[in-house]
Amino acid sequence: MTDTTETDTRTVGSILSAAREARGFSQKEIADQLYLTPSFIEFIDADEAFKIPKQAFVKGYLRTYAKLVNLNGDLIVEKFNADAEQPAEIEVKAESTDTVAAIYFTGPVFKTGLIGLVTFIFVLLIVWYFSSGDEQDNTIAPVSLVEPQLNQEPQPNKQPQQNEIQTLQLASHQVNAGSEKNASENENSIALEAEGNANEMIETVNSLSSTPVSMEALKAQLLLAQQTSAVNVSLPDEPFSVNRELRDTTQYITVDAGGSDELRFVFSGECWLEIEDAEGTQVYADLGTEGNNLTILGSAPFKILFGNAPAVAMSFNGQAYALKSHISNDRTAKLRVGI
Amino acid sequence: MFKKLRGMFSNDLSIDLGTANTLIYVRDQGIVLNEPSVVAIRNNNNQKSVAAVGIDAKRMLGRTPGNITATRPLKDGVIANFQVTEKMLQHFIKKVHENSIIRPSPRVLVSVVCQATEVERRAIRESVISAGARDVRLIDEPMAAAIGAGLPVHEAVGTMVVDIGGGTTEIAVISLNGVVYAQSVRVGGDRFDESITAYVRRTQGSLIGDATAERIKQEIGTAFICEEVREIDVRGRNLAEGVPRSFTLNSNEILEALQEPLSVIVQAVKGALEKTPPELAADIAESGLVLTGGGSLLRGLDRLLADETGLPVIVAEDPLTCVARGGGRALEIMDGRGDIDFLTSY
Numbered sequence: 085m086t087d088t089t090e091t092d093t094r095t096v097g098s099i100l101s102a103a104r105e106a107r108g109f110s111q112k113e114i115a116d117q118l119y120l121t122p123s124f125i126e127f128i129d130a131d132e133a134f135k136i137p138k139q140a141f142v143k144g145y146l147r148t149y150a151k152l153v154n155l156n157g158d159l160i161v162e163k164f165n166a167d168a169e170q171p172a173e174i175e176v177k178a179e180s181t182d183t184v185a186a187i188y189f190t191g192p193v194f195k196t197g198l199i200g201l202v203t204f205i206f207v208l209l210i211v212w213y214f215s216s217g218d219e220q221d222n223t224i225a226p227v228s229l230v231e232p233q234l235n236q237e238p239q240p241n242k243q244p245q246q247n248e249i250q251t252l253q254l255a256s257h258q259v260n261a262g263s264e265k266n267a268s269e270n271e272n273s274i275a276l277e278a279e280g281n282a283n284e285m286i287e288t289v290n291s292l293s294s295t296p297v298s299m300e301a302l303k304a305q306l307l308l309a310q311q312t313s314a315v316n317v318s319l320p321d322e323p324f325s326v327n328r329e330l331r332d333t334t335q336y337i338t339v340d341a342g343g344s345d346e347l348r349f350v351f352s353g354e355c356w357l358e359i360e361d362a363e364g365t366q367v368y369a370d371l372g373t374e375g376n377n378l379t380i381l382g383s384a385p386f387k388i389l390f391g392n393a394p395a396v397a398m399s400f401n402g403q404a405y406a407l408k409s410h411i412s413n414d415r416t417a418k419l420r421v422g423i
Numbered sequence: 424m425f426k427k428l429r430g431m432f433s434n435d436l437s438i439d440l441g442t443a444n445t446l447i448y449v450r451d452q453g454i455v456l457n458e459p460s461v462v463a464i465r466n467n468n469n470q471k472s473v474a475a476v477g478i479d480a481k482r483m484l485g486r487t488p489g490n491i492t493a494t495r496p497l498k499d500g501v502i503a504n505f506q507v508t509e510k511m512l513q514h515f516i517k518k519v520h521e522n523s524i525i526r527p528s529p530r531v532l533v534s535v536v537c538q539a540t541e542v543e544r545r546a547i548r549e550s551v552i553s554a555g556a557r558d559v560r561l562i563d564e565p566m567a568a569a570i571g572a573g574l575p576v577h578e579a580v581g582t583m584v585v586d587i588g589g590g591t592t593e594i595a596v597i598s599l600n601g602v603v604y605a606q607s608v609r610v611g612g613d614r615f616d617e618s619i620t621a622y623v624r625r626t627q628g629s630l631i632g633d634a635t636a637e638r639i640k641q642e643i644g645t646a647f648i649c650e651e652v653r654e655i656d657v658r659g660r661n662l663a664e665g666v667p668r669s670f671t672l673n674s675n676e677i678l679e680a681l682q683e684p685l686s687v688i689v690q691a692v693k694g695a696l697e698k699t700p701p702e703l704a705a706d707i708a709e710s711g712l713v714l715t716g717g718g719s720l721l722r723g724l725d726r727l728l729a730d731e732t733g734l735p736v737i738v739a740e741d742p743l744t745c746v747a748r749g750g751g752r753a754l755e756i757m758d759g760r761g762d763i764d765f766l767t768s769y
Contacts, residue, residue, distance in 0.1 A: 119735045121709070138710045140574045140582075144737020145711075148725060161740070 096146065096164045097131035103153040104129075118148055125149070133164070324367060324382070336377045341367045343383030345422055348399045351376040356391030372396070384422025393417035435758075436519065436556075437532045437750030438512070439567070440547065442497045443589020443612055443717070445477075445511070446747035447519055450754060454744050455519055462511045463493040476514040485632060499609045500536035500564070500591040501543040505550055512554035531556040532750045532757075534567040537593055537605035562753055563602055564588075564746055565595030568715040571749025572739035576600055581703025582710065585692060585728070586746065587718025589613050592688050594695040596703055604698055608691045612718050614684045615640050622680030627670050629659035640721070643674040646685050647723030647730075674722075685724075689731045696732060711735030715745040 094102075104114060111129065115122040124145060127135045133142045146164055147157035324341035341361055349357065351372040359368040361382040368380060371391075380386070390396055393411045397404070400421050410417040439446040440460070447456040458477030461484060465474040474491050475483060483493045496507035520527035531551050535544055544561055551559045568586040569576050576582070577600050586593040589612045595605040616636040623631050631639075635657055643653040653674045661668040692712070696704060711734050714725060719742045729736040739745050 119711070119729050119733055138575065138580070140572075141710045141713075141735075141737060143740065144713065145735070148735070148737055 095131045097129045101129040338379045341382035345384040347380040349378040350397045353395030355395045358389040360387040386421045390417040435530045435754045439747040448747040448751035462507050502546045509550040528557040530558045532560045534564040538607045565593045567746045567749035570752050571745035581706035583707045583712035587716040596699050610684045610687045631659040645674045645722040647726040715739045715742045
C-alpha cells in the first residue's frame with residue numbers, strides 16, 4: 085500500500101492511474117483483468133466517473149481497481165466520496181432534508197399525536213359548551229322564580245340583576261303571547277314573530293330564524309321556546325308574597341305561600357336555602373346571610389335544601405328542629421318536614 | 424389499541440434473521456445489535472428455561488454441562504426450532520428497547536430466504552408476532568441486500584446480488600423492485616468452517632473447534648491464489664496422541680480446503696446466469712454482480728467469481744450489515760410511500 089498522506093492532494097483518477105503506470109499496466113489490461121469495458125477505466129482515470137452509466141457500481145469498480153494496483157480500496161473510495169461531495173453538496177443536502185422532513189411529518193407518532201390533540205380539543209369544547217349552558221340555567225331560573233315577588237326594599241347590590249330579570253320576564257311573556265298567536269297563523273309568520281320578539285333568553289331561536297333554515301327546525305326551536313317560557317311565566321301567578329323588613333340589624337323575611345304551616349329559619353352565617361311546598365312548587369330559593377330571620381308560611385310537607393346547614397337554626401310550627409342528623413359531609417342537608 | 428399506543432414508544436426494526444448472526448437495524452440509529460443466533464437452554468427436570476442468548480450463548484457452544492444445551496434455532500436460513508426462535512427474538516427486541524419503560528411493540532421487517540416455503544415464512548411471521556411485534560413484514564433477503572448495497576433496484580435494469588450468509592448463499596437477479604430469478608444453495612460461512620475443520624483433521628491429524636476454524640478463515644482464508652502467502656499458528660487436539668498440539672497453516676492450504684464449498688457457489692452463480700433472461704444478462708454483463716453478506720469478506724472471492732464468470736464483480740460496502748441496512752431503508756421507503764411492492768405480504 086502506498087503512502088496516502090502524499091497522495092491526498094491529487095484526485096482519485098490521478099492516484100489510480102499513477103499506481104497503474106507504476107506497475108506497468110495499460111488501461112486495457114486493467115479492464116481485462118476486471119472484466120470491465122476499457123472506457124470505464126478511461127473515465128475513472130480521467131476523473132469522469134460520473135459518465136459510467138450505473139453510478140451504484142462506481143465505488144465497487146474503484147475498490148477492485150485499487151486492489152489490483154495494490155492500493156487501499158477503502159481509502160480510495162473515501163477520497164472519491166469526499167471529492168464527489170464538494171461540488172454536489174448543495175443539491176445533495178436539499179434532497180436529503182426534504183426526504184427526512186417528509187418522513188418525519190408522516191410518521192405514525194405525528195399522526196397519532198395530531199388525532200389525539202384534535203380529539204382532546206373537541207372533547208374540551210363539548211364539556212365547556214355543556215357546562216356553560218348549565219351555569220346559565222342555574223343563575224337565571226331560581227332568581228326569576230322568586231324575585232318577581234319582591235315588593236319592597238330591594239337590596240342595592242341586586243338592582244342591576246333585577247332589571248335584567250324583568251326584561252327577561254317581559255321577553256318570555258312576549259314569547260308566550262307570540263306562541264299563542266302562532267297556533268292560528270301560518271309558518272311564515274312564526275318566523276317573523278320569533279324575529280320580532282328579539283328574545284335575549286333564547287338566542288338560538290333568533291340566530292336560527294334570521295338565517296335560512298328549514299321550517300321543521302324552526303318549529304322545533306319555537307316549541308322549545310314555548311315550553312321554557314311557559315314554566316317561567318306560570319310561576320309568578322302563584323299566590324304567595326314576600327315581605328322584607330329591616331329592624332335593628334336583623335332582616336325579617338316573610339314568605340306567604342298560602343298555608344297554615346310555619347317554618348322559621350335563623351341564619352348565623354351564609355347559607356343557600358331552597359324550599360318546596362306540598363305541591364312541589366318552589367316557595368323560596370335564595371342566599372341567606374347572617375342576621376336574616378326567615379319565615380315561610382305554606383302547606384306541609386316541605387322539601388328543604390340547605391347549602392350550609394350548620395349556619396341555620398330551623399323551627400317547624402314553633403318547634404325547634406334538629407338538623408344535625410341530616411347534615412352530610414359537605415355541610416349540605418336535604419330533608420322533608422311535616423310529613 | 425394498546426399495541427398501537429405502545430408502538431408509539433417503540434422503534435421500527437429491521438431484523439436480519441440469519442443462520443449465524445442476527446442483526447437488528449433501528450431507524451435513525453443504525454445497526455444496534457449484532458449477535459450470534461444462538462440460544463442456550465437449561466433443562467431442569469424437563470422444565471426448560473433460557474440460560475443465555477446471543478454472544479453469551481455462543482461462548483457456551485461446545486462448553487456446556489449436561490443440563491444446558493446451546494442450540495442454533497435457525498438452520499439453512501429458516502426456522503428449525505419455533506419456540507427457541509421466539510425466545511431469542513423476544514430477548515433481542517427487549518435488548519434493543521432496553522431504556523424504555525413500556526413493553527415494546529415495534530413494527531418489524533424481517534428478511535427471509537427467497538426459497539423459503541409458505542410454511543417457513545409463516546413460521547417466521549408467527550414467531551416474530553409472539554415475540555411482541557405489532558406488525559410484521561417480510562422481505563426477500565437478496566432484495567434487502569441489494570437495497571442495502573445501494574443498487575438501483577427500482578430501475579428497469581437487471582442487477583445480480585450474491586449474498587453469502589452463514590448458512591446459505593442467495594443468488595438473485597433483481598429488476599423493477601422484484602426478484603426475477605433467485606436461487607439459494609445451502610453453502611455459506613459455516614460450510615467454509617466445516618471444510619477447514621475437515622481439512623485440518625485430514626492433513627494434520629488434529630481436531631479443531633468451530634471457533635478456531637472461523638478464526639483461521641477470517642485471518643488467512645482466501646479463495647484465489649495470492650502473491651503473498653499468510654500463515655497462522657493454531658492449536659488443536661491431536662487425534663492419534665490425544666493431546667493438544669500446535670501447528671502452522673498457510674493461506675494456500677486453506678485455499679485448497681475451501682475448494683469444495685467455493686465450487687458450489689461458483690456453479691450456482693453460473694447456473695443463475697444461464698437462467699437469467701437475455702436482456703437482464705446483458706445488463707449484468709455490463710455492470711457486474713455484487714457480493715454481500717459476511718462470506719464476501721473472504722479474500723479473493725471477488726477475483727475468483729470474476730475469473731469464473733468473466734463478469735466484473737464488486738463487493739458491497741460493509742457487506743455484513745447490508746441486509747439489515749437494506750431492510751431499514753425499505754422501512755423508510757414504506758413510510759414515505761405507503762406500501763411497496765417488494766414486500767411479500769404473506
